[in-house]
Amino acid sequence: MTGIPGSALPLNQLYRIVIDGQTSGLLNNGVTDANGNLLAGSDGIAGTPFVATVGVGTRLVYTDGSGNVVSLRLSRGGLMELTQAPNGEIQQLKLVGTVPNKSTLTGSVRHGRRAGRTALPPITGSTGVRLRLNPRAFAEPQVVPSAIVDQAETSARIVLAAPGSPRPFARHHRRR
Numbered sequence: 196m197t198g199i200p201g202s203a204l205p206l207n208q209l210y211r212i213v214i215d216g217q218t219s220g221l222l223n224n225g226v227t228d229a230n231g232n233l234l235a236g237s238d239g240i241a242g243t244p245f246v247a248t249v250g251v252g253t254r255l256v257y258t259d260g261s262g263n264v265v266s267l268r269l270s271r272g273g274l275m276e277l278t279q280a281p282n283g284e285i286q287q288l289k290l291v292g293t294v295p296n297k298s299t300l301t302g303s304v305r306h307g308r309r310a311g312r313t314a315l316p317p318i319t320g321s322t323g324v325r326l327r328l329n330p331r332a333f334a335e336p337q338v339v340p341s342a343i344v345d346q347a348e349t350s351a352r353i354v355l356a357a358p359g360s361p362r363p364f365a366r367h368h369r370r371r
Contacts, residue, residue: 207252209279215244237281247286248279259283262307272298273324288318288336295323304332 204210214226226234226245236243248257251274256266260283269275273293278286290300300321304313314334318326321336328336 204251206274207250207254209248209250209255209257209277211246211248213244213246246281248281250277250279251275257283257285258307259285259313261313263311263313264305264307265302265313266304267300267302269293269324270299270301275300285314285316288315290318290320290324293320293324296325298323299325299327301327302333303329 198212226242228234233241234245235241237246250257253270253274254266254268255275255277256264257277257279259265267275267277267288269290271294274291276287276289276291280286290298300318304311312332312334315328315336318324318336326336
């Protein structure tokens with residue numbers, strides 16, 4: 196499934212997506228696959244709502260499942276695509292458009308209810324990116340080359356504006 200918003204969404208913000216098929220056994224409806232089977236929602240039970248939080252940008256801030264405030268920043272080229280489950284766990288962190296040996300991913304964690312340490316999933320597209328994540332704050336993330344990710348099918352994808360269309364995400368650079 197590909198979701199396309201009705202208008203451009205600003206970068207560096209998180210957005211919650213809720214797909215609720217309003218399943219009813221009496222009406223025999225809900226979100227189904229091509230064969231008519233009810234799909235499981237975020238809690239793994241067929242017919243329940245699917246909930247996810249997504250964001251794209253160079254700086255993303257979120258609260259993880261332990262109440263830690265996590266801030267990630269990608270500098271010197273590229274964007275992050277992040278997908279977060281309702282329990283606060285990051286399901287996907289993908290880097291796109293990075294510059295090998297130049298782009299740098301940094302992050303910080305502000306203590307929540309627990310020790311102030313968070314985990315990231317394997318970071319796709321991070322080959323050649325400098326990872327500057329404090330090992331006391333971040334569990335060791337794995338690096339997954341983009342070539343491997345491109346062969347796999349994604350469950351959700353963030354879609355940007357088509358070439359030639361107005362560029363709502365364009366950055367304006369000021370000359371000094």
